[in-house]
Amino acid sequence: MSTEANEQASSEPEYAAQTKAIGSVVYFSSVSQNTARFIANCELDKLGMNVYRLPLRRSDPAVHIHEPYVLVVPTYGGGNPKKAVPMQVKQFLNDPANRMWIRGVIASGNTNFGEAYCAAGDAISAKCHIPYLYRFELMGTPEDVQAVQRGLVKFFADLTAGKVDVPGMQEAIKANEQRALVH
Amino acid sequence: MVPPISVPRKPLKLIDRVSAINWNRLEDEKDLEVWDRLTGNFWLPEKVPVSNDIPSWQRLSEAEHTLTMRVFTGLTLLDTIQGTVGAVSLIPDALTPHEEAVYTNIAFMESVHAKSYSSIFSTLCSTKEIDAAFSWSEENEFLQKKAQIVLDYYEGDNPYKRKVASTLLESFLFYSGFYLPMYFSAHAKLTNTADVIRLIIRDEAVHGYYIGYKYQKGLEQLTQPERDSMQDYTYDLLNELYDNEEQYTTSLYSEVGLVEDVEKFLRYNANKALMNLGYPALFPAEATDVNPAILASLSPNADENHDFFSGSGSSYVMGKAVETDDDDWDF
Numbered sequence: 302m303s304t305e306a307n308e309q310a311s312s313e314p315e316y317a318a319q320t321k322a323i324g325s326v327v328y329f330s331s332v333s334q335n336t337a338r339f340i341a342n343c344e345l346d347k348l349g350m351n352v353y354r355l356p357l358r359r360s361d362p363a364v365h366i367h368e369p370y371v372l373v374v375p376t377y378g379g380g381n382p383k384k385a386v387p388m389q390v391k392q393f394l395n396d397p398a399n400r401m402w403i404r405g406v407i408a409s410g411n412t413n414f415g416e417a418y419c420a421a422g423d424a425i426s427a428k429c430h431i432p433y434l435y436r437f438e439l440m441g442t443p444e445d446v447q448a449v450q451r452g453l454v455k456f457f458a459d460l461t462a463g464k465v466d467v468p469g470m471q472e473a474i475k476a477n478e479q480r481a482l483v484h
Numbered sequence: 485m486v487p488p489i490s491v492p493r494k495p496l497k498l499i500d501r502v503s504a505i506n507w508n509r510l511e512d513e514k515d516l517e518v519w520d521r522l523t524g525n526f527w528l529p530e531k532v533p534v535s536n537d538i539p540s541w542q543r544l545s546e547a548e549h550t551l552t553m554r555v556f557t558g559l560t561l562l563d564t565i566q567g568t569v570g571a572v573s574l575i576p577d578a579l580t581p582h583e584e585a586v587y588t589n590i591a592f593m594e595s596v597h598a599k600s601y602s603s604i605f606s607t608l609c610s611t612k613e614i615d616a617a618f619s620w621s622e623e624n625e626f627l628q629k630k631a632q633i634v635l636d637y638y639e640g641d642n643p644y645k646r647k648v649a650s651t652l653l654e655s656f657l658f659y660s661g662f663y664l665p666m667y668f669s670a671h672a673k674l675t676n677t678a679d680v681i682r683l684i685i686r687d688e689a690v691h692g693y694y695i696g697y698k699y700q701k702g703l704e705q706l707t708q709p710e711r712d713s714m715q716d717y718t719y720d721l722l723n724e725l726y727d728n729e730e731q732y733t734t735s736l737y738s739e740v741g742l743v744e745d746v747e748k749f750l751r752y753n754a755n756k757a758l759m760n761l762g763y764p765a766l767f768p769a770e771a772t773d774v775n776p777a778i779l780a781s782l783s784p785n786a787d788e789n790h791d792f793f794s795g796s797g798s799s800y801v802m803g804k805a806v807e808t809d810d811d812d813w814d815f
Binding site: 303331333334337338342348365378379380381382383384385386388391394395397400404405411412413414415416422423424425426427428430431432433434435438439440441444448449451452453455459465466467468472 | 488512513514517518522524525535595612613682685686688689693697700738755756759760762764768769779782783784786791793801802803804805806807808809812813814815
């Protein structure tokens with residue numbers, strides 16, 4: 302499926318930026334809708350962000366992103382960190398043409414899961430060499446919504462100014478660009 | 485002889501179909517996902533070396549002994565209700581056969597939880613102390629009241645109210661009790677006992693999530709006015725239970741001076757219980773600022789700074805590597 306990845310047209314956002322776009326957010330939410338509620342409460346389109354939702358089922362059309370984005374992901378696995386990243390998110394990131402644009406991750410979870418709390422954010426941050434920006438529980442509180450609104454605006458400004466870096470980030474972006482080109 | 489607490493609803497409805505459960509034909513994939521999580525998390529108290537806590541138990545004061553045993557009998561009572569009445573009462577309302585199967589797992593695990601407190605008791609305490617704590621639990625009016633409130637809904641005729649009561653029990657009513665082992669563990673006391681409680685806490689999170697999710701699925705079949713009335717009912721019930729929890733907390737913790745700290749933990753978990761039901765948090769951040777030591781005891785990395793947004797400058801940080809099922813990754 303990734304052989305034609307780079308020629309795929311960009312998917313339509315669920316919420317399109319209402320002003321000049323400053324960046325994008327890609328999120329996954331299962332039928333329990335916790336993350337979807339959090340994203341809806343953030344109203345990121347009003348802050349100039351395109352918001353894309355990853356599909357729930359394999360039969361749904363895959364999402365293709367061609368712009369820098371922050372991934373918002375719930376932690377799965379019920380306490381087992383090995384199963385922390387939802388399958389649908391892995392499938393999305395397995396496409397190098399999608400992966401080359403990830404710039405940060407935000408994860409949700411539940412402190413009841415102990416060491417596995419928000420482990421999906423750790424896993425994706427370390428594997429993709431991108432900053433782990435924030436984490437919240439379940440559908441987030443009003444304070445979480447405000448922090449993410451403020452934080453994402455600052456983050457995309459920092460990104461434009463070239464002030465976002467973590468070890469291995471630039472190398473990972475270049476490597477993914479090359480992989481996407483080879484395919 | 486102590487009679488069993490469950491009184492079957494009449495007419496007793498156990499099955500309304502004559503078809504076998506087919507796990508290869510799912511109506512709601514969440515059923516299988518949660519079944520897998522619950523069975524994957526299966527545990528028994530015998531696996532945890534609670535006897536290593538004997539020296540630590542012996543160093544606790546008499547007041548701490550009494551408090552611990554009262555807290556654990558209170559938790560035993562709730563687990564008994566949830567295992568024998570609560571989770572079972574949800575079965576006749578299930579929308580899918582797989583949902584019924586998940587409730588049987590929840591009911592069984594609640595009985596494992598209830599038994600694990602007895603296993604802790606038998607390791608650490610004398611029969612006389614154990615009997616005294618059980619008598620206390622039968623006489624504490626606030627404990628009895630919270631048991632009565634949820635039992636009334638379990639035996640009532642409204643499937644939505646039953647799920648709300650069940651979710652509030654799983655995600656809120658346990659936490660006045662869970663606080664204590666987390667507090668001890670933060671002070672390097674009874675750390676193996678705390679490991680047992682952490683396993684229980686992990687299970688309750690999945691139970692609250694699942695029952696809350698099924699509640700939300702059920703709401704889809706109601707009209708908007710009916711949904712509004714369920715939301716009002718939920719906040720009213722939470723407030724009623726919260727008032728009772730405050731009094732229960734005072735009756736337990738005032739002697740050791742922890743009432744205020746416990747109440748923050750209660751409000752923090754009340755918010756999470758509401759979220760499991762799909763409703764916004766009720767208590768503001770300043771009322772739910774749980775003692776960081778308690779939070780760290782619950783989740784060892786919960787106190788690490790993961791709000792790089794709020795920091796000054798642009799120092800961004802990476803998460804720590806997590807071993808995940810690598811077969812699914814292409815890179």
